[in-house]
Amino acid sequence: MSERDFNKPIEILLIEDNPGDIELTKIALEDNKMTINLSVVEDGVEALKFLKKEGKYANAPHPDLILLDLNLPKKDGREVLAEMKADPILKRIPVVILTTSQAEEDVLRAYNLCANCYITKPVDFDRFVKIVRSIENFWFTIVKLPPE
Template identity: 45%
Template sequence: MASAEKRPDSETNDVIEILLIEPNPGDTRLFTENLRDAKLTNTVHAVDDGEAALDFLHQRGDYEDETCPDLILLEPQLPGTSGMAVLSELNGEPALNDIPIVVLTSSEVGEEIVKSHGLEADAYIRKPVDAEDFVEFVQSVEDFWFAIVQETDDADD
């Protein structure tokens, strides 16, 4: 499954390409709807398993014409190739390890589980349980992205 949602107006000038790696279709719908309404101008690409994520990131098969994402939202519990395997490959691949990765955890324990595998992400955000919580989640993603942009701007000065 691959989908894209776009929002034409924003406080930022550049479109942010987001890859959402999420196996639950209901959550994918909530993520894309809420991200569409966010302050960020974004395109959300969604895949539902680890193999599709790696194909997307390496621009293979059905995803050969896709652009590399600016931000990855990763659910670690995926069918087939696990989120841990995806994260490990991203961390070990020089062409991909600069992409910021937000691991979507279901609890505080989720971050510890990822770290216990010797893997690191750029941020860990608790995945919303209720539809109402998605607004707060999207705000967390926006805050994370604006912090990255600010760091980049500061480094360029």
């Protein structure tokens, strides 16, 4: 995102129900040179309300990037991804699948639903932090993202 406004914070939406993974992601994003606002929702229903700015999310920021777990309560990540990619506005938001599943079926389905990439979460703390920082670096220093 080389031409982005560096005065504007980067908006990341983390859709994750595991408190440990939420905390690890926060830690990984803390130590950086970019200003990042991390919003977190813990289930698929809340994620879609956030993205559509419904109810308590009326003033929610438009995410520059979404980190999406597949195994969520109420509405799983596959359903969230399918609904997002069917929406003319939401479909442009890059979605990184960040999940524990290594199943080929999940990988194939995520890409068929137009996920931008699929990453299996490592169980090791240092590797998890390294991966989240790599995602951040790639999406916000190398890639040119679409306008809001």
